[in-house]
Amino acid sequence: MKRAKRLTKKERKAVTGPGPSGNDQEHQHQHIHCTACGAHLEEDQFGTEPPEALFLQCDHGSSFACCAECADKTRALLIEHDRTSQPVKSAELWH
Numbered sequence: 001m002k003r004a005k006r007l008t009k010k011e012r013k014a015v016t017g018p019g020p021s022g023n024d025q026e027h028q029h030q031h032i033h034c035t036a037c038g039a040h041l042e043e044d045q046f047g048t049e050p051p052e053a054l055f056l057q058c059d060h061g062s063s064f065a066c067c068a069e070c071a072d073k074t075r076a077l078l079i080e081h082d083r084t085s086q087p088v089k090s091a092e093l094w095h
Contacts, residue, residue, distance in 0.1 A: 035077060036070035038091035058082050064090075 007015070032041040034053070045053040046065075055063045056074055059082040066074035081088045 032065045033093045034067045034070050035064040035090045036066050036073040038093045039067055041065055
């Protein structure tokens with residue numbers, strides 16, 4: 001008895017759509033929150049002059065978003081992260 005042909009992962013995804021994690025190439029919107037206060041940030045806030053929001057980098061090279069008002073607090077969190085090699089202690093997210 002011959003076994004029925006099984007679909008490849010790519011073929012299954014084309015038929016059923018993305019899995020429960022929702023990761024899909026078509027997802028365009030990037031959801032950004034301030035590391036220090038958790039406020040929702042829009043992408044257009046990063047290009048203003050003076051900047052309303054910015055990205056800061058830790059010594060490991062990872063980028064973290066923050067409000068312009070929270071830059072000092074975010075820097076302190078990143079210094080702690082670099083010193084201890086523990087994950088960044090970010091604020092609870094809110095909109």
